[in-house]
Each structure stands twice: as structure tokens, then as C-alpha cells.
Amino acid sequence: MNYIALFTSDIVGFICGLLSSVFVARHLGPKIYGSYIFIMLILAYFQHFGRFRESVSILPYLKNHSEHEKTIFSLGFLINCLMGTITTFMLIAIGSFFSLFSDFSDWIYPLLSLMIFCEYFLIFTTYALSYQAKFKLLAGLTTIRPVLQTAGFAYLYFFANSQKAVLQYFIVNAGAMLLTALVGAYLIRNYINLSFLQYREINIKLYVKNSLLFYLTDIVDFFTKKGVATFVAAKLAVSNLAYFSMIFTHFDLLRFPNSALGTMMYPALSKETSDKKQRAYISHKVFFNFLIFPPILVAAFFLYPKLVILFYGPEYEIITHYFPYILLIGAPYLITYPISHYFSSNGAPHFEGIINVLSLSLQIISVLLFSYLKDFSLLFAVLSQAFGFAGFTFALLFTYKYRRLNSHE
Numbered sequence: 034m035n036y037i038a039l040f041t042s043d044i045v046g047f048i049c050g051l052l053s054s055v056f057v058a059r060h061l062g063p064k065i066y067g068s069y070i071f072i073m074l075i076l077a078y079f080q081h082f083g084r085f086r087e088s089v090s091i092l093p094y095l096k097n098h099s100e101h102e103k104t105i106f107s108l109g110f111l112i113n114c115l116m117g118t119i120t121t122f123m124l125i126a127i128g129s130f131f132s133l134f135s136d137f138s139d140w141i142y143p144l145l146s147l148m149i150f151c152e153y154f155l156i157f158t159t160y161a162l163s164y165q166a167k168f169k170l171l172a173g174l175t176t177i178r179p180v181l182q183t184a185g186f187a188y189l190y191f192f193a194n195s196q197k198a199v200l201q202y203f204i205v206n207a208g209a210m211l212l213t214a215l216v217g218a219y220l221i222r223n224y225i226n227l228s229f230l231q232y233r234e235i236n237i238k239l240y241v242k243n244s245l246l247f248y249l250t251d252i253v254d255f256f257t258k259k260g261v262a263t264f265v266a267a268k269l270a271v272s273n274l275a276y277f278s279m280i281f282t283h284f285d286l287l288r289f290p291n292s293a294l295g296t297m298m299y300p301a302l303s304k305e306t307s308d309k310k311q312r313a314y315i316s317h318k319v320f321f322n323f324l325i326f327p328p329i330l331v332a333a334f335f336l337y338p339k340l341v342i343l344f345y346g347p348e349y350e351i352i353t354h355y356f357p358y359i360l361l362i363g364a365p366y367l368i369t370y371p372i373s374h375y376f377s378s379n380g381a382p383h384f385e386g387i388i389n390v391l392s393l394s395l396q397i398i399s400v401l402l403f404s405y406l407k408d409f410s411l412l413f414a415v416l417s418q419a420f421g422f423a424g425f426t427f428a429l430l431f432t433y434k435y436r437r438l439n440s441h442e
Contacts, residue, residue, distance in 0.1 A: 035168035039293035042172035049179035056190040067271030070278045081255040083120025086247035087112040088157040092303040093380030107228035121146040151210035158217035163300040181209035250386035302378035318371040366422040379438040392425040
């Protein structure tokens with residue numbers, strides 16, 4: 034029942050994400066939409082570099098220190114607030130100094146700052162509810178944001194002027210995140226207290242070490258996902274950034290079965306001390322993916338060109354030429370991705386970081402090679418990102434086969 038609730042939530046998120054993408058892309062057009070994506074890319078840099086990953090490292094810590102539950106969650110919430118404040122100051126200072134948002138109203142700063150705080154808190158809420166195994170509540174919470182955002186985007190699509198709508202889309206985005214965060218705060222209110230004052234009782238060194246490992250891994254993962262996009266933003270026209278973003282946003286939408294699996298797998302693996310049972314559990318989930326993904330990928334291959342023309346219009350037809358490459362190269366990545374939870378749930382995310390380093394290296398080599406041999410184009414950008422998926426899959430399977438992290442049986 035928990036998986037059905039989470040899967041249903043992810044289906045809703047998939048539909049809302051698709052509709053939101055349609056509204057924004059079609060309303061703004063490739064050029065203005067590219068500017069919107071550019072701001073989101075800048076925001077992503079601040080969100081990832083300012084997030085210390087104190088939330089995700091809580092569950093591996095509690096595997097052997099369950100008596101510290103309230104203290105560690107209270108401390109995690111405090112660190113979230115501190116890092117949100119620091120990141121906001123960095124955003125305002127760097128954004129103003131380099132005039133990153135000079136083409137937009139100054140209201141962009143408070144909106145992006147609000148999105149930073151809400152993003153940090155929503156991640157914290159996710160892991161808190163996962164640890165408590167309140168998956169139905171989590172499913173309901175994660176449905177609120179996409180539904181509110183899609184409704185707001187629909188309103189702007191039908192009633193707002195496209196030349197002035199970029200800031201309004203950020204208002205809707207920030208508003209949806211804020212309302213969801215407030216609901217989340219109510220659901221985990223028992224963790225928002227002064228228990229962090231008892232931090233001396235916990236193994237603070239272990240907790241900080243785990244957080245740092247997750248943080249460094251997350252930085253590598255960020256560049257794996259956004260590195261080529263940054264190169265596209267610097268090298269190609271802003272409309273190409275819009276096309277590139279749309280292609281991989283649509284590919285990300287296909288991950289929705291893994292989202293539900295991951296929400297359940299991570300806390301389950303974090304509490305399991307037997308390596309044999311962990312691997313049996315993972316094998317079961319990967320087998321599930323072998324059953325569910327082939328029809329999804331086949332449907333996407335044949336329907337995607339028609340859906341793009343129907344929903345986005347002929348000006349976005351170019352992305353239909355490149356999406357099949359992503360489906361063919363990225364299929365093994367989607368199916369085997371649940372294995373990655375083995376490393377993070379055992380408090381060893383650095384192995385996933387090493388895997389991402391290989392993926393990132395392939396992307397960098399591809400970008401440099403394509404740039405050297407021929408003028409860099411959108412096709413080469415898409416292929417470079419796709420090669421990263423292939424590298425990740427190979428390194429993930431190899432590492433999982435030859436590295437065991439938990440000796441307890």
C-alpha cells in the first residue's frame with residue numbers, strides 16, 4: 034500500500050511536471066524560456082553548494098544510534114536554517130556583484146532566497162517522514178507542490194503577458210514551495226524543537242563526517258547532471274539551453290518509478306544490517322524495474338515525437354530528433370539505478386561519488402573531443418550527457434559486484 038501511495042504521487046508529479054513544462058515552454062517561446070532555464074541553473078548552483086547534506090546523512094547515522102533520533106533531527110533542522118541563511122547571502126552578494134539578474138526585477142532575489150530555504154526544508158521533511166515510515170503522508174505532501182505549481186502555471190499561460198511572465202512564474206514556483214513547506218513543518222513539528230542543545234550526547238564527529246561525504250558526493254553529482262548544461266549556456270544560444278533542458282527534463286520524468294522505489298528503499302536499507310538481506314532486497318527492486326521500464330521506454334520512443342508537436346508546437350520539433358539517443362543509452366541507467374541506494378544507505382556515499390567521477394569524466398572527454406573535432410552543437414551536448422549515463426551504469430554495476438559495505442549477517 035505504501036508503494037502504491039508513493040507511485041500514485043509520482044504519477045501525479047509526472048503529469049504535473051509535463052503540463053508545467055508545456056505551459057512555460059509554449060508560453061514563453063524558446064528564447065525567453067531559455068532565460069528562465071538560465072536563472073534556474075544559477076539557482077541550482079547556490080542550492081547545491083550551500084546544502085551540507087545534513088538531512089540525508091541522518092538515516093545512516095541512526096542505524097547504530099537510534100536513541101539519538103530527536104536530537105539529530107533537531108540539529109539537522111538547525112543546520113538547514115544556518116546553511117539557508119548563508120546561501121541566501123551568497124546569492125545576493127554574488128548575484129549583485131556579477132549582475133547575474135540585471136535583466137529582471139530586484140524581486141528575483143527574495144523569490145530565489147525563499148526557494149532556497151523551502152528546498153532545504155522540504156528535503157529535510159522527506160527524510161524525517163521516511164524515517165518514521167509515514168509514506169502515505171509523504172505521498173500526500175509531495176503531491177501538493179506540483180499540483181499548486183501546475184495550477185499557477187496554467188493561470189499564467191492563459192492570462193499573463195509572455196514578455197513579463199518570467200518573474201511571475203518564479204512567484205508561482207516560490208509560492209507552491211512555501212505552502213508545501215508549511216504543511217511539511219506541521220507534519221514533522223515534533224522534530225522542530227531545542228533538542229539540538231543536547232548535541233554533546235551524539236557522535237557529532239561521525240555525523241559531520243557522513244554529512245561531508247554526502248556533500249562532496251553531491252557536488253560531483255551536480256556537475257554530472259549540470260556540467261554539460263553549463264557549457265551549453267556559455268557556448269550556444271540561449272534557445273539551445275531551452276532545448277537541452279527540455280530533453281533531459283523529459284528524461285527525468287521517466288524516472289518516476291524509481292522515485293517511489295527510492296523513497297522506500299533508502300530508509301529500509303538504512304535500518305537493515307545484513308548485507309545478504311540488503312542485496313536480496315535490491316535485486317527484487319531491480320527485477321521490478323526490468324518489468325516496468327521496457328513498456329514505458331517503448332511507449333516514449335513512439336509517442337514522444339507526436340506529443341511534442343501536439344503540446345509544444347513545431348518550434349520545439351528539434352528535440353524529437355535527439356530524444357531517442359537518450360532513451361537507448363539511458364535505459365540501463367534507469368533500470369539499475371536502485372543499486373545506488375546500497376552505498377548511501379550504508380553511510381558510504383563516496384563510492385557513488387567515485388562512480389559519478391567516471392560519469393563526469395566521460396562527459397568532459399566527450400565535450401572536449403566534440404569541440405576539438407567539430408563545432409560544438411546541441412547534438413554533441415546531448416550525446417555527451419548520454420555517455421555520462423552509460424559510464425555511471427557500468428561503474429555502478431562493477432563497484433556493486435566487487436565491494437561489500439556491510440559484513441553483519
